[in-house]
Each structure stands twice: as C-alpha cells, then as structure tokens.
Amino acid sequence: DDLFAVRRDGSIPGARLSLVVSDSGAVRCNGRRGQLTDRELLTARQLQRDLIKPVTQGLNLAPGSQSVLSYSVTASAGTARFSDSSAGQPAAFYQLAAFTREVARLRCHLAR
Numbered sequence: 001d002d003l004f005a006v007r008r009d010g011s012i013p014g015a016r017l018s019l020v021v022s023d024s025g026a027v028r029c030n031g032r033r034g035q036l037t038d039r040e041l042l043t044a045r046q047l048q049r050d051l052i053k054p055v056t057q058g059l060n061l062a063p064g065s066q067s068v069l070s071y072s073v074t075a076s077a078g079t080a081r082f083s084d085s086s087a088g089q090p091a092a093f094y095q096l097a098a099f100t101r102e103v104a105r106l107r108c109h110l111a112r
Contacts, residue, residue, distance in 0.1 A: 003048040003075070006100050010069035010084075014112035019100055029108030036107060043099060050092035054080040061086035061093075071097060 001023045008017040020028045021044045025036040036044065055078040063070060064085030072081045073096060082093050104110045 003044050004051060005074045006096065007072040008069055008100060012068055014110065015069055017104055019104060027103055027107050029104050029110055032108040034107030036103065040103060047092060047096055047099060048075060051075055052077055054090055054092065061088060
C-alpha cells in the first residue's frame with residue numbers, strides 16, 4: 001500500500017517531481033525506484049498520520065508572494081495543496097517538503 005504521493009512543481013530547475021512512498025519502504029521519484037532507510041520509513045508513516053486532517057479537509061492554501069515550489073499531496077483520505085510560501089501551513093507541510101527533498105536527493109539521486 002502507498003502511504004502518500006507528492007507532486008511538486010516550480011520555477012527552478014529540477015522542481016518537477018512525482019514521488020510515491022510505499023509502506024514497504026519502496027519509493028518512486030519520477031519513475032526511479034529507491035528504498036527508504038528505516039528512519040525515513042518511520043518518518044513517512046508519521047507524516048501520513050500528520051497529513052490525515054489537512055488531506056481529509058482538502059486543504060488548498062494559496063501561494064504567497066515569492067513562491068518557488070508548489071506541492072500536492074494525496075493520501076487515502078484525500079488531497080491537499082500548498083506552496084513553499086503559503087501562509088498558515090500546518091507543521092506537517094513543512095516536514096513533507098523537507099522529506100520530499102531529502103528522499104528525492106538521497107534515495108532517487110535527483111538534483112532536488
């Protein structure tokens with residue numbers, strides 16, 4: 001089963017990303033396959049729990065000025081959208097953005 005999927009886009013090189021995180025620890029970034037560490041898998045499972053409320057509500061936060069990256073996260077309960085500069089983000093959105101970048105770079109060997 002997939003824990004969640006993230007689509008990231010933006011105005012900088014390498015911004016476009018499709019990331020799918022599986023409960024088995026497998027990860028796909030733009031089709032590239034990788035494997036999460038145990039720590040990363042625990043983080044992903046916690047993120048899934050922390051995202052339940054915003055995705056169930058279908059939270060859609062407008063980008064602020066100076067927005068560079070936008071995100072759409074989908075889990076079994078729904079989808080939420082935000083950008084790196086959205087006002088009023090729950091902590092889980094900041095954590096998801098950092099997790100997405102770390103996994104894309106370290107596990108899928110992408111630039112961003």
